[in-house]
Amino acid sequence: MPDARLTGLGGGLFSGVLMFVIGCLDQLLFGASLTVYSALFLPVCLLTALWVGGGDLLSAPVVVPIAFAVGLLPVAEGGNGIGARLMGLVTALATQVGWLYAGTLVAGTVVLARGVRRAAARRHTANRR
Numbered sequence: 001m002p003d004a005r006l007t008g009l010g011g012g013l014f015s016g017v018l019m020f021v022i023g024c025l026d027q028l029l030f031g032a033s034l035t036v037y038s039a040l041f042l043p044v045c046l047l048t049a050l051w052v053g054g055g056d057l058l059s060a061p062v063v064v065p066i067a068f069a070v071g072l073l074p075v076a077e078g079g080n081g082i083g084a085r086l087m088g089l090v091t092a093l094a095t096q097v098g099w100l101y102a103g104t105l106v107a108g109t110v111v112l113a114r115g116v117r118r119a120a121a122r123r124h125t126a127n128r129r
Contacts, residue, residue: 008059011052015064018044019071032075034092038099041068045103049110057115061108068100069093 006014019041026037044067049060069089078088093100 005053006048006051006056007053008056008063011048011056011060012063012066014051015044015048015067016070019067020073021071023071023074027074032077034075034096037071037075038096041071041099041103042106045107046110049107049114052111054114054118057111060111061104064107065100065104068096068103072096 022040022044023037026033026040030036041064045060045064048064048067052060072089072092076085076088076092078085
């Protein structure tokens with residue numbers, strides 16, 4: 001695993017662009033399967049939470065739900081027009097909320113574990129002095 005450290009904005013861009021690409025590929029390959037799209041959301045959450053820098057840890061659980069919504073744009077079913085497209089997006093968000101919560105929980109759990117590990121390392125370093 002690369003030792004890349006993303007800023008909060010970088011984590012948001014990483015997850016948002018990746019979910020949009022996944023949404024486009026899902027539209028092309030699987031005919032806009034919301035289950036495939038949502039299942040691929042979980043690894044994106046994990047990677048975002050692992051790669052965000054230590055100072056921006058709390059941004060990961062915030063940006064991944066936004067990325068989920070951004071990636072739904074090509075996948076959400078809707079007719080012609082902004083209103084129909086928006087209704088398709090809201091419907092897709094409502095029907096896939098379990099996946100959305102699961103991905104946010106994954107990111108939050110990883111961030112919490114990383115934060116506890118950082119605090120323990122700082123405490124250990126301070127006790128050695």
